Amino acid sequence: MSLDWPPKFDRTETRKRKAYPGRFRVTRSTAFQNILDELRGWEGVRDVQLDSGAEHTKKNANKPYANASYDDPGVVVRFQKDGEDMAAACDRWDNPRDNAQDLYHYLHETRMQEQRGTVTGQSEYDKLRLPSGDAEAADPPPHVTLGVHEDASESAIQNAYRKRVAETHPDKGGSEESFKRVVRAKEAMLDD
Numbered sequence: 001m002s003l004d005w006p007p008k009f010d011r012t013e014t015r016k017r018k019a020y021p022g023r024f025r026v027t028r029s030t031a032f033q034n035i036l037d038e039l040r041g042w043e044g045v046r047d048v049q050l051d052s053g054a055e056h057t058k059k060n061a062n063k064p065y066a067n068a069s070y071d072d073p074g075v076v077v078r079f080q081k082d083g084e085d086m087a088a089a090c091d092r093w094d095n096p097r098d099n100a101q102d103l104y105h106y107l108h109e110t111r112m113q114e115q116r117g118t119v120t121g122q123s124e125y126d127k128l129r130l131p132s133g134d135a136e137a138a139d140p141p142p143h144v145t146l147g148v149h150e151d152a153s154e155s156a157i158q159n160a161y162r163k164r165v166a167e168t169h170p171d172k173g174g175s176e177e178s179f180k181r182v183v184r185a186k187e188a189m190l191d192d
Helices: 028-040 096-115 124-128 142-146 154-168 176-191
Strands: 045-054 070-081 084-090
Touching: 028 045, 028 070, 028 096, 045 096, 070 096, 084 096, 084 124, 142 154, 142 176, 154 176
Parallel strands: none
Antiparallel strands: 045 070, 070 084
16 A cells, blocks of 8 residues: 655655654554544544555545554545645654554644634644645745845845846746746845
C-alpha cells in the first residue's frame, strides 16, 4: 500500500523517525478510531478519509488491519469542513499507531483551542486548510525574497530591491514571475 501524502506537506526523513518516547497505551485500531471519533465531534465535517501505509480493512476503509505490515509509518487524514478541503498528517514516529495517536492529539487540541475564548488573527482550523488545486504556490516571506532582515530599514529595503530587480528583470534574463515576486516583496515590506 502506498500512502497518499499531501504534496505540500513536509516529510520526516526516514533516518530521523524514532519510537515515540511516551509509549502511547492504545492499540493501532484505537488510535485510528480516536481520530474518527474526534472529527465526528467537529461541526461541519464530512467526507473523512484516513490513509496509512498499511492495508485497510474492507469493512472500514478508514482503519488498517490490526497487524498489517506497512511500507510507510505515516498517517494522513483528509476531510471537508464547512465546504473547505482540510488535511493533517504525521510521520514523525516509526509506526502508524503512534503517528495516528499523535494526529488524534493534534486534532483534539486544535478543536479545544478553537473553542476557547482567546481571539487570534485566524481560526485554528485554518492551519488544516489545503490549498485549492488551482492556487499558485505562496511567495516566500518578503524579507527572504529581498535578502534582508525582517526589521530592515527603508533604505536597506530599497537597496536590496534595486539589486534583486537587476537580477530578476526579464530584460536581464530573469523570469517575469521572479521579477513580480520581488516587486510584491518590496511593496509588502514598505507597507508595514
